Amino acid sequence: MKLNLNGHSIYYEQHGPQTGPAVVLLHHGLGTLAAWEEQVSVFAKAGLRVIAYDRWGYGKSDPRERLRVPYFEDDLDDLKVLFEALNIHKASLVGHSDGGTLSLYFAEQHPERVERMVIVAAHIYVEQTMSSGIEELRTALEQEPKFQEGMRRAHGEKWEQVFLNWYRGWVNKTNLDWDMRPMLRKIACPVLVVQGLQDEHATIRHAEDLADAIPAAELWLVEGGLHMLQRDLPEAFNQRALEFFAPVLSRDAEPAQG
Secondary structure, eight states: OEEEETTEEEEEEEESOTTSOEEEEEOOTTOOGGGGTTTHHHHHHTTOEEEEEOOTTSTTSOOOSOOOTTTOHHHHHHHHHHHHHTTOSSEEEEEETHHHHHHHHHHHHOGGGEEEEEEESOOSBOOHHHHHHHHHHHHHHHHOHHHHHHHHHHHGGGHHHHHHHHHHHHHOGGGGGOBOHHHHTTOOSOEEEEEETTOSSOOHHHHHHHHHHSTTEEEEEETTOOTTHHHHSHHHHHHHHHHHHHHHHHHTOOOOOO
16 A cells, blocks of 8 residues: 655555554565564454555655654654554554664654564674775675565666665764763653674674663564575564564454455
């Protein structure tokens, strides 16, 4: 389905009971809502109203000229309007990588809108491991046809612009002074911080710093988990996420539909 947000069209999907507790899934910096294909049906069957969308510039959504990182101002505006357009009073957020950073900003700016959060491999400052990973992906784009084809399948004709927006945004040297930790102390909702122990783009310390900065956070470091943990270890991830959502599911119990 398509929805107009702030003058551009985004593609979104809804699954599960319309009256169930809402959860919004936010994908990573080179991805689409397909990043959550292992979660959508499982969460919906558990009774959650699942909303996943291709952020502006990605997948089936309209193209964009640039990505404003690390603060994601345009994406924050879109998420706020998405809540209003879909009549979501309050929701839990599940964000991966860039989507996790976006979720953290949204929870700080709109605490009344956010119930709980599962944050997977989010960035809260730029470290060497992240910078090296970005350059490795640029090399892959230039030299690996398989990587190029994957980007083309995900984003269509705008695949190169998607990569350039993301790459140019994150390699900007002004980001080296960026640090979310002071802001994170204002987040009041329960947060499950998740990171794979073998994540290619972040150190364990990064996840520990994130969890330490949020008052109501718990940390789950996953053996064997890479950056795309929810895709590579879906059963373990889904089980832990649904355990974390149990309080809202039990409070708003609703039989799952379809």
